[in-house]
Amino acid sequence: MKAIPIMIYLWYIFPVFLFFACQFIIAHTPLTEKFKIKLPDIMTPFLLMGIQALSIDSFQTSTLPYLLIIMLLIGIGVALGHAYYYGDIQYRRFFKIFWRIVFLVSVVVYFLMIIFNIITYL
Secondary structure, eight states: OOOOOHHHHHHHHHHHHHHHHHHHHHHTSTHHHHTOOOHHHHHHHHHHHHHHHHHHHHHSSOOHHHHHHHHHHHHHHHHHHHHHHHSSOOHHHHHHHHHHHHHHHHHHHHHHHHHHHHHHHO
């Protein structure tokens, strides 16, 4: 069993800290009224950075290219869904749905990376 570095512990608690920090930013700025920005809109890029760092630590390689491919496939699926159901693509709705789905995928992948990282240190 290897010792877990302090930096890895910080990546483990990063989503919790990020959740509260983003919630504070959204509550104390006019982002929600002017741009209708919510918590997932701000957290997604930071979660992708965390996934990058944890994947390099766990697998000694980056999983970011695979995540980008998944994001492209999600975009294609959302665009096809919009074209089928609405007859056209409304870009505001498309980007909102796309970004929120990417957030859900990145949260799941982030927690999977934490589990894999813990397993590699056992």
